[in-house]
Amino acid sequence: MEIPAKLKALYKHWSYHAGYKTKFSNEKFKEQKLLDGIESFATERMLIWQRRQKGVEPPYTKDPILQKYRFCNIYRELDRQTIEIHTMLKHVKDFNLWLLNILFSRFICNPETIRKIGLLSFNKFNDEKVYERLVNLKCPKYGSAYVFPISIIQSSDYPTREKFFCMYLPKVIHKVGEEMRKFKRISVIDALDKILPVFGFNFRFHWTEVLIDTAYQYPKLIDLYKEFPIGPGAVSTMKKIDPNADPVKTCKQLVNIKLPRFSYLTYKGKNVYLSAENWEGIGCEFRKYTNLSKGKGRVRRFNYIS
Numbered sequence: 001m002e003i004p005a006k007l008k009a010l011y012k013h014w015s016y017h018a019g020y021k022t023k024f025s026n027e028k029f030k031e032q033k034l035l036d037g038i039e040s041f042a043t044e045r046m047l048i049w050q051r052r053q054k055g056v057e058p059p060y061t062k063d064p065i066l067q068k069y070r071f072c073n074i075y076r077e078l079d080r081q082t083i084e085i086h087t088m089l090k091h092v093k094d095f096n097l098w099l100l101n102i103l104f105s106r107f108i109c110n111p112e113t114i115r116k117i118g119l120l121s122f123n124k125f126n127d128e129k130v131y132e133r134l135v136n137l138k139c140p141k142y143g144s145a146y147v148f149p150i151s152i153i154q155s156s157d158y159p160t161r162e163k164f165f166c167m168y169l170p171k172v173i174h175k176v177g178e179e180m181r182k183f184k185r186i187s188v189i190d191a192l193d194k195i196l197p198v199f200g201f202n203f204r205f206h207w208t209e210v211l212i213d214t215a216y217q218y219p220k221l222i223d224l225y226k227e228f229p230i231g232p233g234a235v236s237t238m239k240k241i242d243p244n245a246d247p248v249k250t251c252k253q254l255v256n257i258k259l260p261r262f263s264y265l266t267y268k269g270k271n272v273y274l275s276a277e278n279w280e281g282i283g284c285e286f287r288k289y290t291n292l293s294k295g296k297g298r299v300r301r302f303n304y305i306s
Contacts, residue, residue: 001050002266010086011077013219017275018267020225025256031241035257038237038286041066043262045285046074050263065292071285074278075265077216081143084111086216088119096177097122098217099210100169106209107165109143122170131166152201172199180214180221187226188212188277189248205231212277227252228276234283254279 008014029035048060059067073079085105092098101119108114117133120126134141142148148161158164179198183191188211195211196202208229215222230238230247238247241254255276264271274282 001053001263002269003272004053007077007083008267010083010090011216013216014267014272016219017224017272018270020273020275022225022258022273023256024258025253029241029253034240038282039259039261041286041289042074042259042282045071046263049073049078065289069288069292071288072281074274074282075272076212076277076281081109081111082213085114086213088114092119095181095218096174099177099180099214100173102213103173103206103210104165104169106206106213107148107161107203108141109148110141113137113141120166120170127166127170131162134166135162148206149203152203156201183221185220185223185226187223187228188215189227189229191222192229204229215277224275224277225255226276228280230280231284233287234280237283237287251276251279251283 003014044061044063044066048066051060061067076082085102088105088111089098089101092101100122104120105111105114113134116137117130118126120130142161150161153159153161153164156164156168158168175198176195179194180191183194188208191211192204192207195207196204199207208231211222212224215224227248228251230251234251235247238245238250242250245253255274258273262274264273266272
């Protein structure tokens, strides 16, 4: 399905990803049956998104697990929160200012909170006002997509989330931005190794999210088709595909697989093939799907929003 016009305008990476020279391989993994199951899952999840786009009435699938529970989209760009965050920052043209607020948004993980308190600006008066509004905002004000490890900052000069976000981020982001401008389509793994020492705190997961966002808007800096860090949720899937291989290498190998049944997004008629970032997400979601099929795992009921 062709990418909707509003999403073509929202992200700047589509032409690069649609033109990416992926070297497809006919190599078969030992666990081909498992891969067929993963393809079936990914294909049906993608079709759910397409049916919603076409205005089909729910239920969007006959699969009992996908119908009952909530799963992320195969392409993260299609997820509601990612769309909301990038829409809020669409007008921000300065890279450092955009980087400051994309990180701010991913830490808070709740676009409604950002709308209420406003964006950071490197202006002390403005950022103090944002801090006051954030401190005084009623809970819940933070999202729950991923946990903020408060222990990392408790012994620092910025021991609360509010102080860390509104006082530390504006202080350090210029150094981080200077480092990132040196990147030339490097992998997320390599970028993390360069950024985290400059940033000064080991928020590896949150920075992975921000580097994905960076690739969507500044694709000349970050290449999502190169080696990508594998989160805990996806490790087991990668290990099942190839028990003897490094999960990062397995994920990179999957980039070279063309799925015959999968309905790829298209940009000006060209397929946007799955990146290592996409495959890592598929690995995580397939694990949830498998667990729920067995009556195990975390329950997130599907409420018909991406």
